[in-house]
Each structure stands twice: as C-alpha cells, then as structure tokens.
Amino acid sequence: MSKNPPNYISTTNACKLCTPLGACLAFKGIEGAVPYLHGSQGCATYMRRYIISHYNEPIDIASSSLSEKNAIYGGGPNLKMGLVNVTQKYQPKLIGIATTCLTETIGDDVGRYLHEFHRETVGTMPIMVRVSTPSYNGTHMEGFHAAVTAVVEQLAEGGEAVQGKINLLPGFISPADKRYVSDILDDFGLDATILPDISDTMDGPATSKYDKIQPGGTPLASIATMGRASATIEFGRTLHGKTAGALLEQKHGVKRISLGVPIGIEESDLFFASLSMLSGRPIPEKHVQERGRLVDSYIDCHKYIFGKKAIVYGEEDLVVALTAFLAEIGVVPVLCASGGKSGKLAAAIKDTTGDILAEQPLVFEGMDFFDISEMAESLAPDLLIGHSKGYPLSRKLEIPLIRVGFPIHDRMGGQRILHLGYRGTQALFDQVVNATLARKQSDSSVGYSYM
Amino acid sequence: MEALLEDRQEQVHRTGEQPFTLVCNKDSLAGAVSQRACVFCGSRVVLYPIADALHLVHGPIGCAVYTWDIRGALSSGPELHRLSFSTDLQERDVIFGGEEKLYRALIELIDRHSPKGAFVYSTCIVGIIGDDLEAVCRRVEAEKGIPVIPVQSEGFKGNKRAGYTAACNAMARIIGTGDTAGISPYSINILGDFNLAGEIWMIREYFERMGVQVVANITGDGRIADLARAHGAALNVVQCSGSTMDLAKIMEERYRVPSIRVSYFGIEDMAQSLYDVAEHFGDPEMLEKTRKLVKEELARVVPQLQKYREALAGKKAAIYVGGSFKAFSLVNAFRLLDMQVVMVGSQTGTEQEYRELAEITDPGTIIVDDANPLELTSFLEEKEVDILVGGVKERPIAYKLGVGFCDHNHERKEALAGFQGMLNFAEEVYSSVMSPVWRFAMRTKDKDLVTETSKTIVKG
Numbered sequence: 059m060s061k062n063p064p065n066y067i068s069t070t071n072a073c074k075l076c077t078p079l080g081a082c083l084a085f086k087g088i089e090g091a092v093p094y095l096h097g098s099q100g101c102a103t104y105m106r107r108y109i110i111s112h113y114n115e116p117i118d119i120a121s122s123s124l125s126e127k128n129a130i131y132g133g134g135p136n137l138k139m140g141l142v143n144v145t146q147k148y149q150p151k152l153i154g155i156a157t158t159c160l161t162e163t164i165g166d167d168v169g170r171y172l173h174e175f176h177r178e179t180v181g182t183m184p185i186m187v188r189v190s191t192p193s194y195n196g197t198h199m200e201g202f203h204a205a206v207t208a209v210v211e212q213l214a215e216g217g218e219a220v221q222g223k224i225n226l227l228p229g230f231i232s233p234a235d236k237r238y239v240s241d242i243l244d245d246f247g248l249d250a251t252i253l254p255d256i257s258d259t260m261d262g263p264a265t266s267k268y269d270k271i272q273p274g275g276t277p278l279a280s281i282a283t284m285g286r287a288s289a290t291i292e293f294g295r296t297l298h299g300k301t302a303g304a305l306l307e308q309k310h311g312v313k314r315i316s317l318g319v320p321i322g323i324e325e326s327d328l329f330f331a332s333l334s335m336l337s338g339r340p341i342p343e344k345h346v347q348e349r350g351r352l353v354d355s356y357i358d359c360h361k362y363i364f365g366k367k368a369i370v371y372g373e374e375d376l377v378v379a380l381t382a383f384l385a386e387i388g389v390v391p392v393l394c395a396s397g398g399k400s401g402k403l404a405a406a407i408k409d410t411t412g413d414i415l416a417e418q419p420l421v422f423e424g425m426d427f428f429d430i431s432e433m434a435e436s437l438a439p440d441l442l443i444g445h446s447k448g449y450p451l452s453r454k455l456e457i458p459l460i461r462v463g464f465p466i467h468d469r470m471g472g473q474r475i476l477h478l479g480y481r482g483t484q485a486l487f488d489q490v491v492n493a494t495l496a497r498k499q500s501d502s503s504v505g506y507s508y509m
Numbered sequence: 510m511e512a513l514l515e516d517r518q519e520q521v522h523r524t525g526e527q528p529f530t531l532v533c534n535k536d537s538l539a540g541a542v543s544q545r546a547c548v549f550c551g552s553r554v555v556l557y558p559i560a561d562a563l564h565l566v567h568g569p570i571g572c573a574v575y576t577w578d579i580r581g582a583l584s585s586g587p588e589l590h591r592l593s594f595s596t597d598l599q600e601r602d603v604i605f606g607g608e609e610k611l612y613r614a615l616i617e618l619i620d621r622h623s624p625k626g627a628f629v630y631s632t633c634i635v636g637i638i639g640d641d642l643e644a645v646c647r648r649v650e651a652e653k654g655i656p657v658i659p660v661q662s663e664g665f666k667g668n669k670r671a672g673y674t675a676a677c678n679a680m681a682r683i684i685g686t687g688d689t690a691g692i693s694p695y696s697i698n699i700l701g702d703f704n705l706a707g708e709i710w711m712i713r714e715y716f717e718r719m720g721v722q723v724v725a726n727i728t729g730d731g732r733i734a735d736l737a738r739a740h741g742a743a744l745n746v747v748q749c750s751g752s753t754m755d756l757a758k759i760m761e762e763r764y765r766v767p768s769i770r771v772s773y774f775g776i777e778d779m780a781q782s783l784y785d786v787a788e789h790f791g792d793p794e795m796l797e798k799t800r801k802l803v804k805e806e807l808a809r810v811v812p813q814l815q816k817y818r819e820a821l822a823g824k825k826a827a828i829y830v831g832g833s834f835k836a837f838s839l840v841n842a843f844r845l846l847d848m849q850v851v852m853v854g855s856q857t858g859t860e861q862e863y864r865e866l867a868e869i870t871d872p873g874t875i876i877v878d879d880a881n882p883l884e885l886t887s888f889l890e891e892k893e894v895d896i897l898v899g900g901v902k903e904r905p906i907a908y909k910l911g912v913g914f915c916d917h918n919h920e921r922k923e924a925l926a927g928f929q930g931m932l933n934f935a936e937e938v939y940s941s942v943m944s945p946v947w948r949f950a951m952r953t954k955d956k957d958l959v960t961e962t963s964k965t966i967v968k969g
Binding site for chain 1: 536538539541542547565568569571572573575577594595600602610615617618633637638664666668881882883886902904905906908909
C-alpha cells in the first residue's frame, strides 16, 4: 500500500461540489433571502436539482441567465434586470449574489454594478450581499464559508457588548442538527445568533399556502448585532482564509472560540464546556444524563466494533469529526479522504486522535472516488462513512455505508439526520454498531436471532 | 396576474380565451428562476446513454458532478456513461489555458478504460479562455485510434435546445464511418428514446416482432459502433423530436435516410407509431404482424386500465416537461384515464407545438413556455390540480401545495413507454392521487387541529 496520495490528471466521480453551491445554501439560511447566481442559467438549475434531491424542499435560486452577447459585453445589464425581477416577484429582504466561473473569468465587477444599480434605482431595494465564488477555486465549503463571511462583513455592526449574547457559526450542518443545537443553547440560557440557519427554510412543514420565500433563517436583526456578542463559537478545524469568526474578532473584538464539529464525546465535551463557560452555568442535568447514556452504550457495544476498519470521506471538517468519533469507539479509520484542499486535514486529524490511535490513518486531500476506490481495495475496510455518493463503492466492496452529511440522494430524510452532540453521536453510534451486527447476522450460516 | 412578470406575459396562453399567440425559444429572463438548464445540459442528456463512450467534461468540477449518474438510462453492457469525468479546471488552468491538462486527462482515461470513443464537452469557461478542443481531440484521435469528438456546449451560448444541436452535430461525426453490410431493407434507427428503466428494450422487442431490424438505439443503450453504421438503416424513427430531429435532418441530407416522428407514450400513440413504421415499409405481412401485436397488447393492457379510470375520472392534471412533444402524448394518456388536463407547459417547446397543443386541449387550459416556480405555483392553485407531471425540480412545488406528482423526467426508475408503460403510468398517477396522505395536507383550507379533534372526542 502506497503512502503517497494518488496523482491523476483527470477527476472521476468527484468528492466535492462547486463553490457557488455552498454560497447558495448559506444564503438560503438567512431570513427573507433569495440566493442569486451571476452566471449562465444552467448553474442555478443544476444546483437547485442537486439540493432538492437531498432536502425534498423547494429552493429558488435566481440567475442572471447570461447569454453569449452578455459574456462578450459584460453581464452588468442582466444582473441589474435580474435583481429588479427578483425584487418584484419575491419581495426579498436580502439577495445573496454569488459569482460563477463565467462572470469571474470575463471580469465582471459586481461591486461596481451594484454601486451603479443603487445609484440608478429609486425606491427601497432589498439588502444586497455579494460574494466572489469562482468554481475553479475551492469547493462548496469554501463557497459556504465565504458567503457567511460576506454576510457578517457587510451586515454585522459593532458597538457595546451585550452580556449573555453569543454567535454560533456551525458551518454546513443539517436542519435536525441546528434544531438540537438551538435547544442546547436554550438550556444554557444563551441568546445565540446561529448563522446560517437552514432548519426551517430547507426543512419546512406542509402548509396550506405556498411561501415564495420560506419563513425562517437567521434574522437580519440578529446578524446586525453579531459584532456586539460576547463570543463567537466557530466549528471547523480545517477552516482557512478569513473566517466570519476571525472577522468578528478582528473588526469588533468578539472573542473567537474555535472548536471542531462536535461529533463524538471528546469533541462534544469541548462544545458543552464552552457553553458552560460562556453562560456561567453548569451543564444541564439532562445533557449530563444524555452523555452518560452514550457512554453506557459505548461500553455495551464496544466488542462488536472494536478493530473494524472504516473509510471516511466528505467535507474536511466533517471528516475530522467523524474520524475523532470512530477513533474513540475503537473503530480504526484506515483512510480519511476529502475533495477539499485546506492543507490542514492531516494535522487536524492528528490533533483530535493522536492520543487514541497508535497509528495515524492515511489522510489525503484532493481525492475523488476513483482514488478512494483504488486505495480501498488493499485496505479491506469493513464500513464506509460519508454521503450517498459513496454508494457505488459500498456496493462494489459489499460493505455497509453509513450515510451522513450532504448529499443523501438515494434515501429519504437527509435533512433529518442528526450528527452533532451527544444525541447525534448516539444516533451515529447505533447505526455503526447495528450495521456491523446486521452484516454479521446476514453472513452467518445459521442466521442467529440472539446477540 | 401577480405571479407573472411583464416580460413573461407573452409566454403564457389560455386556450380558447384569445387567438393563439405565444412567444417561445427565447433566452430565459434574468431573475425569473427558469426551470431550464443550459446548452451543456442539453448536450449531456442526449449523449449520456452512449454507454461505451468516455464522456469527459472540460471545465470546473460543478458541470461534471451535477450530471453524475443522473439519468435512469440503462445499458445492456458497458456502463462507462455512469461515471463522471472532469478536467476539474483550477485557477492556474484558467490563466494559462487548459489544453495540456485536457490532453493528458484524455490519454489517461482512454488508457484506463479503453472506450470505443470519447466525447469532450466544452463548458462556459472553456468558451471564454478559448481552449482549442478541436485540435486536442484530433491529436488524441490520431494517437489512440478512436473517435474523439468535441461537443460545442458552452453553457451560455443559447439554451438547452442549442445543446441538443451540439449533441446531434457530435453524433453526426461518427455516423457514416462504419460498415453497413448485412442491414435489412426493413431496418430502423431509434432516436430520442433514452432507455429509461429499460424502455428501449421493450420498444425494440415490438419492432422485432414486426420483422423490423433495429440498427442503432442511438440515444438509449447506445454504442459507438452502432452509431457508425446507423446511416445504413432504411428509416429513422424519432421520438422526443426536440432533442434528435437535427440528427435525423443531417442523416436525411447526407445519406437520404428518411425519418418519421413518433411517440411511445400512451397506448394510442404507441400503436400509431408502430403502424406508421409498418406503413412506411408498406409490407402487407409486416402490417399484419403489427395489427396482431397491437391487438395482443391492447387485450392485455386495456382491461387492467379500467380500475384506474374509474378511480381517476374527473381528476385534474397539469403537465410541465422538458420538450413539448411529450406533452401531446401525456394529454392523450390523461384523456384515456378520463382525467382533465388544465395546464401544459415545457422548457423548450416550439411555436408550432404550442399551437397544436392549444388546438387539442380544452378551453381554459393554460399553455406556458419556460415557466418558473412562482408561475407554476399560481397555476396549480388556480386550477385546483390533483397531479402534476414533471421532473425533480417541479416535485417539491407540487408537494408543498399538497398536489400529487408523477416523475416523467430522465431520473425516473419506472418504465412509462410502450403498452406496459401506459399501465405503469396509470399506476403511478393512481398511487399519488389516491394516497391517503393528502387528508393531512391542508390544500383547500386550514383546519384547526384542536377544534376538529375535540369534535371527534365529544362525539365519542
């Protein structure tokens, strides 16, 4: 087994998505917002289809629908027309404008267009937030974080700190995760701005009417106060560049607490301890109990999974968290792969697992599923953990796939998968254990009915 | 209407309420949230089912990753079409040009997979940085000895229809390069069926029962070698005419292969298609075999449809599909189920097709080109529709309104073509419209849960 990452020119079955998709999802988590792509029509439609297939919810992404003529003479007029049309039809509070490879390459200056637009337009227009997301640079996660940073940069105001108020920048988490995290924050009595928040906009109830813009999202009024919070908790151990948390710290002096995505007991403990510290309250009993039950189940099940080998893939921060979780339950992560290229993945995994794992797993950035599949053959893993695009590999290797993150395109309820905290860890843990047991049971010649 | 932007009004028509006028085949309006994709999408979906070809997308990762394994187009052999290949252009490629990377990627992938041919798709950015795809493809073709065809599918150079044309031009470069020995005078190519859920196998079987040889299933379970000799067929049978009619025209000009337009959806259109082929060849024996085939199939399918007709009679349907040609068959299919079509629309229909739709639909039916979520929503609400037929992007629109849905797009896993397909279609519609879950979706008016429940409790 080579310890070197594969080095192919071509990409086959990518393990990443393009930058503007992440920006659209982040904008969708803001109250009254419509995501808008400054590019050709196809990008918006493709991303909508991709996102809908996971959430089973409508997502309207507007587009400048640039044609050949616009590509030559510049996309300014179409951008302005598009913004007028979106405003007229949706009456949004905010339009989140992300660029694409086309408009970045033709050199469209969105900032200047918007400046002109505001000068030329009479009447009230929605807030316009813009972010540069050329798809030849980074992955959907860079787009996601860049959009969050742009929102904070353009909308958060400074001023006197408000006691008991904090910011939480969770990154790309599921609606179920966000709802659970909100409950935890409530239990600590913390008044938190969670940015973004797609829990209602991408997982809404059936209603009697069709909302042009789904209710929910981080309230604009809360975003404005983010510069006055006493602290910001930011999830992600591979974040790089100017993050929203770093920006709030530099510009407004809001203390930044940088944590991993809280999956597994160790990483969740850090989150709960941070909340306890910020609120000045002990960890509420119900969460102590939940942690206790999780530890109890770890002990009950440890023998069934000890030494099993897993391949983890997906977004870098999620991979770090899942690897930390697997390590603490006795599963051996043999390959940790991401399409992202933060340059920080291996170090982050070492930081979180160094005291448990005798040997560090193979950790590679810039991977696609061809690379993963090729390495998997000699690694002989027992299970895969990642999004649904690993299914062909799981089918080929005849091993279970634990579906987490985004996208889940071959099962229902991707938006309801809970990953975070003690409760999310419990759900993932039970899946890992039961997938292993199911495998053993179905492979058994007698099909035992007792453990 | 509030939902309709001024610039969109000419793209909506109401049957019988005004003389027919409808503007179509124009660029989507900025900010209108069109359901359309782009030129690249048009090319990619048409060429996708050619299963032994390498489909390499030259561009940043998005274009390739959003089209990975998206069609339910089955193959009876190789499955190279289900992989997503990309040059994953990075910033430095955009600055210094991507030709060398493309060349090396092609060589690497051809060596790895030994495909029978390769299609190289151009994307928006390639059109801007000006990579010479033609030159790279020629170079690789000479080195590897397989057809390597550039597809001029820069996303911004028109709409999805332009992508169909680019795909047809690409296929036309392969057609005519193969040996046509042994092809029967009673032979056809099947164009515009994508073998979703194995439909083309069903259609092929019908033709074989009639004594017709199928030379190439051009766009479903397709093969490079079949394409190469497709010009030897006596007739092109074209479904989904929007996507492949251009190819039929090219073949008529170059090789004098005539074509007919058909549809395999609904039993009337299916039967008519088989009769049209038989009549084209004018062979009495074939005509007799066709009559027998249709009779047998109808005897099997029609009695089973009765149950669905009874349950669905009078229910209202709306149709929003990619090409409007399919909409005709769907209007007929719903009539056969005694259902009423109240809205028909498509992403890429032609004026002629919309005009004909206006002629065959009932007064008051809404005909719409290049609609968007808010328009569709307002039409579904206004017409109190029971089921919408569309694709994945339309599905949540229907469901949020408490309206049933039937997937008739390229992701579906159910065979809806052929005689059996009509039965499957009826079953699909029935299973959505008749589901008990709609009682919880408060489509017509809000009920107060506690008031309603307490009535029941009081009644005991």
